Amino acid sequence: VYELKGIKHVATLKEIEIAKNLNSQKAAIYLETRAYIRSALSSLFKIDALDIPIIANPGEPPKLPQGMGHVSISHCNDALVVVWHKNKIGIDIERSDRKFNYQAIAKKYFFKTNQSLNKKNLDRSMVLNYWSIIEAAIKWDEGKISRDILEWEYLNNKNSIHHKKKKTNLYFDQFDLSIGQYQLLIKI
Numbered sequence: 001v002y003e004l005k006g007i008k009h010v011a012t013l014k015e016i017e018i019a020k021n022l023n024s025q026k027a028a029i030y031l032e033t034r035a036y037i038r039s040a041l042s043s044l045f046k047i048d049a050l051d052i053p054i055i056a057n058p059g060e061p062p063k064l065p066q067g068m069g070h071v072s073i074s075h076c077n078d079a080l081v082v083v084w085h086k087n088k089i090g091i092d093i094e095r096s097d098r099k100f101n102y103q104a105i106a107k108k109y110f111f112k113t114n115q116s117l118n119k120k121n122l123d124r125s126m127v128l129n130y131w132s133i134i135e136a137a138i139k140w141d142e143g144k145i146s147r148d149i150l151e152w153e154y155l156n157n158k159n160s161i162h163h164k165k166k167k168t169n170l171y172f173d174q175f176d177l178s179i180g181q182y183q184l185l186i187k188i
Helices: 013-020 024-045 102-113 124-140
Strands: 070-075 079-085 091-095 152-155 160-163 168-171 173-179 182-187
Touching: 013 024, 024 070, 024 079, 070 091, 070 124, 079 091, 091 124, 102 124, 124 152, 124 160
Parallel strands: none
Antiparallel strands: 070 079, 091 182, 152 160, 160 168, 173 182
């Protein structure tokens, strides 16, 4: 987990060109997160950070060449988590103190797709947790939240999530890892 501080980092020429087409806030986040991805993978592969052959365009999952495994990232307003595995992987990080209307999110997305959720006992933490499971699954599947959120159904008792259209079952590991005010919620 990296703390995002708005620091300028070394970037490839392509990343600098991409950043020029983003607004200043998104450009800063883009360049900083890509630098941390490169740094993490540099340590893993023992390759100079600027030589990491990653394609990490804004709004798209980062990709490594075939045979180098898979990387997934998640960031909130001030932290980034980078994970690598030889197989596909998805991750989500959320601030444990994140403010959001959990009842509206649950009503809009989760009650429509998951009849097994207990509406009476649903609280902010459960909705944040469920959201994180869905977001990590979408990243694993290289999907889009806007398109895929209603397709994934959480199977309560099985640590499993199901994509209705694709008929895909995905088992996940879920853990809380408190690092200051951050809570790492999901790894699939």
